[in-house]
Amino acid sequence: MHDPLSRPMAVLSRRTTLFLGLAALIGFQTGDATAQRRPRELHVFTSGGFTAAFEALAKQYERDTGVHIVTEHGPSMGDTPQAIPNRLARHEAADVVILARSGLDRLAEQKVVTPGTTVDLGLSKIAVAVKAGAPTPNITTPDALRSTLLTAKSVAWSDSASGVYIQSAMLDRLGIADQVRPKGRMIPATPVGKIVADGQAEIGFQQLSELKPVKGIRIIGLLPDTLQKVTPFSAGVVAYSPHQAEARALIAYLASPKAHRQIRDSGLEPVVAKVTP
Known part of the structure; x- marks a missing residue:
């Protein structure tokens, strides 16, 4: 005997399936957008002077935020292909750069670093x-x-x-x-x-x-004090980075009191962060 409720129930089932499918699609797309806003990883170029401190801080940041840090190394200046300015000139993937202040200032003048994002992190002797x-x-x-x-x-x-x-x-x-x-x-x-x-x-x-x-x-x-040269090692956001806000957040973390112990242990003296225009 034909059940008079079977046809309406079948229609309802198809509608429910369609609704759930659309909801899943919307959720998937929303998830993609969120993933774009919150990158799973940030690329950081750091020169040797800040490398030891950053290795410890990157692990700490990953634990605290879930953002994976991909670290690349290179000198603050020089003619080698590995030098940070040369790598940026090739537009290698990069969100944050950390190098000697003089090198960072040159990158800022060239508009390779986003204005207003440069911060001193540690003083080196x-x-x-x-x-x-x-x-x-x-x-x-x-x-x-x-x-x-x-x-x-x-x-x-x-x-x-x-x-x-x-x-x-x-x-x-x-x-x-x-x-x-x-x-x-x-x-x-x-x-x-x-x-x-x-x-x-x-x-x-x-x-x-x-x-x-x-x-x-x-x-x-x-070196004796009268011959010593103190070099600030500083960070800035790469101008072509697609993750400007997230890069700023990482720099704020590196400049916060949370980072001072690792910076000091590496042989640098932590400084109070100061953003320059």
Whole structure:
């Protein structure tokens, strides 16, 4: 016997199925839009001076937010393909850059960094290292450092902010540029500490935060105060990043008190964040 309710129930079932299908489609599309607004990952370029601090902070940020951080490394300046300005010129995927302030300011002037997003994160000082087990040279005063450099058979410094200062300013201030530059090497990309550890240079200069992670060396100490150059390491949002708000949120996190312990442990001095126009 034909059930008079079967036809209406079949129609209702088809309508219900259609409604649920449409709801699922709308939900899927809404989910896609949310995923676009909240990226699952951010790409960050950082130079060596902030690398150790950022490695710890990126893990912490991922735990707190669920956003995956993809980290790439490169010098703040220089002619190597890995240098951050050169990578940005090629429009490699990037949302945030962290590098020496002088390099960041140049990127801001070139409109590669979004205006109003540059923030100082940590202050870095230059340190001196020798191979582990080597005699300890005296660098405690400018005169002692001058004597040490004149005696050294080979010297290395980076091709980034610290090395540019040593080669173009400090040696002149010590009055030994003509004697030391010929036996000095400006090292591109490779950490200076590794060059010293491998015995390719008797003494090396680089940011303390870049020397600390290197094995096989002994850090003698910082440059004397009257010769020291303090370099801010700073962050900015890449102008072509499709995730401007999320990149700003990451920088705010790096500049917050939550990040101070990791920054200090890496050999940098945390600074109170200040956004510049």
